[in-house]
Amino acid sequence: MVRLTVELIGKSHNHFKKKRGLPFPEYLKTLTHLHFSNKNIEDIGDLSVCRNLTVLYLYDNQISEICNLNFAYNLTHLYMQNNNLTRIDNVSNLKKLTKLYLGGNKIAVVEGLNELAELKELHLENQRLAPGEKLLFDPMMLHALSLCVLNINNNNIDDVKDLTGLTELQHFSATDNRLDNIVDLEDVLSNWPNLVQMDLSGNPVCRKQKYRDRLIIVCKKLVILDGKEIKELTRQFLINWKASREAKKNNNKHMPVKMNCQVCNQLERGAQSLCAQSPASGFRSDSLLPSQREKLRSAFSASVGQE
Numbered sequence: 001m002v003r004l005t006v007e008l009i010g011k012s013h014n015h016f017k018k019k020r021g022l023p024f025p026e027y028l029k030t031l032t033h034l035h036f037s038n039k040n041i042e043d044i045g046d047l048s049v050c051r052n053l054t055v056l057y058l059y060d061n062q063i064s065e066i067c068n069l070n071f072a073y074n075l076t077h078l079y080m081q082n083n084n085l086t087r088i089d090n091v092s093n094l095k096k097l098t099k100l101y102l103g104g105n106k107i108a109v110v111e112g113l114n115e116l117a118e119l120k121e122l123h124l125e126n127q128r129l130a131p132g133e134k135l136l137f138d139p140m141m142l143h144a145l146s147l148c149v150l151n152i153n154n155n156n157i158d159d160v161k162d163l164t165g166l167t168e169l170q171h172f173s174a175t176d177n178r179l180d181n182i183v184d185l186e187d188v189l190s191n192w193p194n195l196v197q198m199d200l201s202g203n204p205v206c207r208k209q210k211y212r213d214r215l216i217i218v219c220k221k222l223v224i225l226d227g228k229e230i231k232e233l234t235r236q237f238l239i240n241w242k243a244s245r246e247a248k249k250n251n252n253k254h255m256p257v258k259m260n261c262q263v264c265n266q267l268e269r270g271a272q273s274l275c276a277q278s279p280a281s282g283f284r285s286d287s288l289l290p291s292q293r294e295k296l297r298s299a300f301s302a303s304v305g306q307e
Contacts, residue, residue, distance in 0.1 A: 005045035044068045088112040111138035125153035176202035189218045201226045
């Protein structure tokens with residue numbers, strides 16, 4: 001088993017060149033970037049002497065657990081895509097972490113990031129999930145995050161309602177999933193006022209009528225949708241077109257109400273007239289004489305004819 005340790009760092013040709021002129025223990029204290037991608041590493045050992053580590057590259061290995069990073073208070077970037085991770089554990093001490101790359105692992109539930117207040121980018125694309133399984137998110141964790149970039153491509157996702165609270169999102173990528181409900185999608189996107197770039201290509205929703213137009217209207221700052229630039233002139237035209245349609249729709253709704261009110265008023269006047277002719281009995285439709293019913297029908301016909 002290959003384990004990442006200070007001894008392995010010492011044997012690295014790249015680091016051997018860099019440490020010239022410094023004793024190895026002192027060099028480890030100055031280390032800020034550590035490159036150990038594609039080295040068949042299965043485990044992370046004790047690296048606590050590397051207290052100034054800010055960027056750690058461990059992608060394309062065989063690591064099954066995030067561990068022994070509690071010392072890395074200064075870590076800002078962690079690259080662990082294409083490993084064998086099934087959970088997100090032991091990252092609560094990484095208070096300065098801003099970018100986390102975990103794509104291509106086996107993570108089914110995204111959790112454990114509640115303490116990462118500085119996290120801005122989260123990359124979770126292409127998880128190797130069991131057949132029929134989809135990537136899920138811990139709702140409580142999402143409320144604690146203020147992400148600007150989220151990548152969830154190709155994770156069998158059919159609903160993004162749980163992501164509604166990520167109001168600071170600027171870049172969102174969810175290609176090759178199973179998103180199909182454009183109304184639900186519009187509801188979520190209406191809560192992301194800062195979104196400037198989004199890619200949903202490869203989802204069934206992209207085939208919905210006026211899919212692109214509807215999302216451009218909802219996302220007021222969107223500049224790129226599915227890899228295509230949005231012209232401001234196009235956006236303004238669509239917004240004005242929607243406003244015009246809604247105005248016409250509202251006018252049509254009010255017209256029947258007005259007409260019905262006028263009909264009711266005329267019928268009421270006709271009924272009052274009939275009551276005046278039979279004050280003792282009052283007005284009851286089932287007690288009308290044939291001549292009175294004819295008068296009421298005439299009043300109704302006249303009122304409709306006027307409309």
